[in-house]
Amino acid sequence: MKDVTNSSRTKRFKMNHENFSFKDIFQKSDKYGTKIRWLYLVLAIGVTIYYYVALPAIHYAAPEFWMMLFVITLIVIIIESLADGMGLYDQVKAGTDGGKGFKWKLPLKYKLLIYPWPILLLVAFVSNLIFSPIFMADSFANMIKIETKDFSKDFPETDMDHITLVDRDTAERLGDRQLGALTELVSQFEAADDYTQISKAGQPFRVSPLEYAGFFKWLNNFSKGIPNYIQVDNVTGKVTLEKPAQPIKYSYSDMFNRNVLRKLRFAYPFKMFSHPSFEVDDEGNPFYIATTYGRHFFLKEPKVTGLVTLNAMTGATQYYPLNEIPSWVDRVYSSDLLMHQLEMHGHYSNGFFNSLFAKNGVTEPTKGYNYLAIGDDLYMYTGITSVVADESNIGFVLVNMRTKEASMYPLTAAEEFSAMASAEGSLQEKSYTATFPLLINVGGDPLYILTLKDNSGLIKQYALVDAQDYQEVYTAPSVKKLLADYAATNQIEDAKVVDESSLETITGQVENIQATVVDGNSIYYFMVDGQVYRADISLSDRLPFVEEGDDLEFKAGQDGRVVEIMGDFANSRGESVDSTEGRNSDEAADPLTENLDAVESDASSEE
Structure with missing residues (x-):
């Protein structure tokens, strides 16, 4: 008589798989593993806490989103393995396994959990190879469009009322000193680290909100909010504590749902943000500005898609596409992104392999930058140097940080760090340290203006360095005297004439x-x-x-x-x-x- 036991068992296995549906994937495989699957509740709580703290963007190009999915998948596999293993162990122990023992074929649910990941990794690898400078050098070079202009004709004549010599370090010192003089405030608040460079109503400032001086100070004050923000005049160094129309209720020092990042993430869970920066509009209302990003080449270079503003007083948020961004916003494109795109432009304008071998016309921005306030806009300035000659610049670039309009001014000049060294050498016995210079246009002549600090970080002297002849250096203990000395030496006269009859x-x-x-x-x-x-x-x-x-x-x-x-x-x-x-x-x-x-x-x- 023919033994049909194995054939009937195989037939039942096939029928079970033919009747399989996605609804059954994560249902209990047997009654013995139920005690393990309560761990899904722990997983759900853990994922909720992780999302609340880490705030990953739910976006295909966000690495933190894929990392979260991978960890969740891994934990699900572990839970299912424990559940199935316990069920099989109970069956073997009870003798109800039909003699199968521990012979176990990988169920479909595990295949659906595991197999997508190698495919995703392969897609990421192939796309990064295809969408790379090797095959798309022109596209990388053209992420930023640069218009060539003449320095003497097109570079804005420097307004002496807007020479921004107060750098971030100095602004912090001035702000901390002003706040420290106000006993009532300093006992509850401290200055935040922002000190964002902005142009407010055409004037250059650095602004930074106050923040709660610890958890217990937050408990004492969060219902009232933060009363002030610090404003430092970048020209004069004058510090004021500005009081907005309402207290600041949303900041980085706030807890829970009033934290800036959490407020923005819950309002826009599917958008990728840059680090929101603190700005104020022309009326002095405080905002946090978050640039939103997509991708230029599927998974590669960040591409600015718009802007989200968060009213720091009311918590109101508003998304603006690139063509509708308000004029008072100064910093849509970050300095790091602009520097990176300038580097890509210089490296790949003549092709990928040229950047590796011949290096004909390959350029890069210098390793520093500064800001110029021109009209109501803020510009990032940096020098451009050849990769085969790093002691001099071949030109300068100005980039509007709101519109990304970029202008190149071809001009053979000293590289900024050479000018800094020259300024330090003019007072060598003092051992001063030069700050990164600012490029100014005085009568059509390019000049670097910078400050010289002592070992304590205090400004001791100001220096003017001829950008084309960096051995020509002027130093003075004040900006006014520095400019006066330069004007006297170069026979620059004051054009203001008084008509006595009027x-x-x-x-x-x-x-x-x-x-x-x-x-x-x-x-x-x-x-x-x-x-x-x-x-x-x-x-x-x-x-x-x-x-x-x-x-x-x-x-x-x-x-x-x-x-x-x-x-x-x-x-x-x-x-x-x-x-x-x-x-x-x-x-x-x-x-x-x-x-x-x-x-x-x-x-x-x-x-």
Whole structure:
């Protein structure tokens, strides 16, 4: 008689697989493994906590998303293996396994969990090879479009009111000093590390919010929010604590759903963000700005797709495509992304293999950059050098950080680090360290302007270096004197001429008076009989003592510019008197120098 046991068992196995559906993949394979599958609840809780903390973008090009999926898949395989193994062990132990023992064929559910991963890795490898500079050098080079211009004609003439010499390190020192003087605030808050470079209403500033000084300070204050943000004038170094219309309720120091990253991720779970930066609009309202990204070549180079703004006061979010970004936003394209794309442009404009062997026309940006505020926009500046000659630049690039419009100015000049070394060498005995320079245009001539710091990070001198002849260096203890020395040496005259016939003698009571800084010099704006007038501190050393209600006599032109102070507030000897011992009048009039000296004084007292 024919034994049909094995054939019937095989027939049942085939029938089971023919009737298989996706609904059955993760159902219990047997009644013995049920006690293991409660681990899926632990997995669900773990995934929820991980997502809440790590905040990965649910996007095909986000590596953190695939890593999360891989870990989840791995844990599911482990749980199913434990469940199936326990069930099989119970069957063998009870003798109900039909004599199969531990002979076990890989079920379909494991194949569906495991097999996609090698396929995904193969797709990633092949796509990265196909969409690489080897085959697409032109596409990599053209990620940024650069227009060639003439420096003497097209490079913006430098506005001396906008020379941004306050770097990030100096801004932090000034901001910390200002906050430290306010006992009530500093006991609860501290300055955040942002100090974002922006252009606000055409003026260059660095801004940074306050943040809670620890968990318990957050508990004490989170219901009220953060009352201020720090604003540092990049020209004068003047620090103000700005108070927005409402307290800041969303920041990096906030916990749970008021954290900036968490708020943005829950609002836009499918978008990839850059690190949101702190900015303020022209009215002083605080925002966090997050650039959104896609990919240029499937899985490779980041491509800016738009922008999300988060109102730091209300939590309101808004997405803007690239063609609708508000004009007050300064930083859509990050400096790192622009530097990378400039590097790709320089390397691959003449082909991939040329970049490896002949290197004909291969260029790259220098290893540093700086910012220029031009009009209402912020520009990133960097030099361009040949890869075969790193001691000089072949030109300079300006890139609008909001629109990515890039301009190349071909100009043979010293590389920035050579200019820095030259400036340091001019005061070699002081052992000062130069900051990365800023390129300016003075009368069509390219100049580097930079600061020289001591070992404590305090600014001691300012330097001008001729970009084409970096051995020509000017140094001075103040910006005003530095520019004056350069103007005198190069016979640059002040173009401001006063028409004596247009002057009017005015006597009246001061209704309001405010001091500001222009061109490194203290300027007083005051109102008499409803008219606004402008007076330079050099006209009288007694201007700082003028108060509302004082009678003032002066001569002014039709444009409101005061040319002479008379009466009680005229200088007794008819000249500017420097009340700062040990300084000449040029140095005393420089508010940036005064602000930095105050920081130095604080640092010395701490030591």
